[in-house]
Amino acid sequence: MRSPLTRRGFLAAGSGLAATALPALSGCSSLAASDSDPDTLVVHSQLGTTAPGSATYLRALKRFRAENPGLKVKNLVNGDDLAQVYETARLARKEPDVVMVNLYDKTLAWTDVGATLDVKGHLDDWGLRERVLPQALSAWTDGKGRLRAFPYFATNWPVAYNRALLEKAGVHGIPRTGDELIRAARRLRAHGIAPVTTGGNDWTGQKLLAQIIQTFLTEDEARHAYTTGDFGSRGAREGIAYFVELRDSGVFTDKPQGLTSDSMMTQFHTGKAAIESAMSSALAEVPERVARHTDVGGWPLADGAVHDKPTILRSYTLIGFWISPNGAKKADAVERFIRFMYRPDTVSRFITESGRDMAVRSDSLSTGFPLVAAAQRLGSDVSEVLLPDVFVPPAANQPLITATSTSFTRGTSAARVRAALESAYRSV
Template sequence: MAPALAGCGSLTGGYEPDGLVLHSQLGGSTPGAPAFAAAVDTFRERHPGTPVKVLSNADDLQQVYETSKLAGKEADIVLVNLYDKSLAWTEVGATVPVNAHMKRWGLRDRVLQGPLREWTDGEGRLRGFPYLRTNWPVAFNTTLLERAGVDGIPTTVDALLSAAKKLRRKGITPVTIGGNDWSGQKLLLQIMQTYLRPAEAKEVMRTGDFSGSRGARRGIELFVELRRGGVFADSAQGLTSDLMTTQISTQKAAIASMLSSAMGKVPRSAAEHITVGGWPIPDDAVHEKPTIMRANASLGMWISPNGEQKIDRVERFIRFMYSEETVSRFVHGGRDMALRTDQFSTEYPLVAAGQKLTDNDVSEAVTPDIYVPAAATQPLIQATGVAFSPRSDARKVRTALEKAYRSAGA
């Protein structure tokens, strides 16, 4: 344990018996980081008797928190996504269930039903206080589509294949995607669901039985058809989500399936040419309209065993974060909220456009984050590169995905 702790400078002084320690994923250039920093400053001003210390980590937060928990020096409140390792935290006692606190503090009605449902595990334990959620719509650069002679945004697979050919003739990348990371994994699993009802989609993602489901097989075959039809960027298997965002922002690509937080990074010079919608579907899809995903299990506030010992201070901070004043900071900072609010961002028009999509515009596919077993998450992302590789047929894609589950013991 000593060498592990020595390598984690962020743990130094992480335990403050007389203060409140927050361990947050909202740091650096992360969308929402300025809103969080401003909120913490305001809280400090209003509660000078409650010293607040903030520890920041990005992708390695979960590992750092688990290490600090083993040392008994974990933060009081952890602000991180419900994803991968954190799926098991409440079950193993790394964090505490918050059902009773949510009820006693009268905050349940502040939360949308989707996030409440997804933050509750199979044993009925509410794992944390939902805070942020994420829309995952599709950005269409209408100016580039028009330049290629495409009439309107494609809403069907046939229209998408046709648009891809026209865009390529003009030297424009049709669909940019991070085929080498989580963004490619999400789009692959979204397309796989073309012929799957939600219950079956969840079961396939839990078990990794992509061959045993006729709907999953057909969805993967459709994915391969789109790839062979030139829909995705050349060498998509080597691209990342950051490169995808860059290509949309510089108007080098016409279409991208993007997190709303990534859309918040698109400059106005490009955003004014973009219409937000859903992923095109074939006529025989189980969905009625083009699909998007909504990640209800995005960032929330978890209470640690140390935080349970300071529950009065924890309550004070969580109430402050749930206030409409603080929520407004995040909305206008370009984030989607898991909480009820009538506000929309004026500074981030693409984020607001995604928030305004309704059942009249799009159908909702299942977001895989809480259904893919934690041990299979990273192997599945690595297998996604096989799916975007030019020579992979549908069987090879299924084999790679199923091998990812087996290698993780899932």
């Protein structure tokens, strides 16, 4: 499918676009002329404020600066708008040298249009291939064999169950089937406790919906559905019907179609909801008073599921180090930075200090983050389903959020859910 970004539109923008590029950088920091100095490395990241791992990252930068006294490092920080800010900076040829962001939506097209480099050669030349998990290399490699970025953060994405709330409602043990989940939800509601909380109006609900639909889809079938927007297969229709059955049986918290990830975490962290589907960085944020009586597992299955165990999501594309065309001019500085970030001691600190899952090999465990560590140990107790992020065309991502909100609206038929999902691909 054709990317909404083209080489002409992205890299050969007219003077009008370039002239508007610099003000958009104010959200992170302005790029001064000195940033083109070969002795200044400019790194653009989502780490540096409250994002999980930010404190560890800032300490790593401090150590890197101390070890490289002749090299200045400028750290630019953005949140969810990082991709847009980077693209604007690239139009003005003022982009940072290294970008730390996930493989999702806009970033899927960057390497293809020349906004960032294929780093496969650097990975081998710098002797770092063996440091990366094979699954991560596969996930970051595009259909033309190009490695989009140096893989770094990964995530496990299990389901967290507040055991104390379940037991208060008379539910003993984690639900493993849809029928068990429905019965548990009824008991929880009878005790004034919301069952499953999710951000039905953002990416958290989108991922949970995709996970439930895949109850009846093989990996290849799921890849086809989320690449093409074709949800008409028998498995996809059965998965949507399963979701609708759970929703209309009261499994999800009230009015989830209006909630966000922040709402979800607040409900779970305060004991207002008993269950949430949460990536490992969110599990690391669960307060100790809740974590000590929380178990992690998979999403319950329906009869006839293609999986034999409850499902989780897992991703190796959460954050990578992308190299820009400007960064190519500072290859020595970029190499020193990437090598430093790949060092076992640096990687270990993200695991032990921040509870991050990594796409880079390490023997360290997140022992200070019990739920993250428990998710890392799930192993063969769960089945893994596809995280669709790298297969959904960028133009369909935001429409899929809208479709997700529609889907979580109680009373929406399975046929309407399917229509909403497929309509998200009309502009692709």
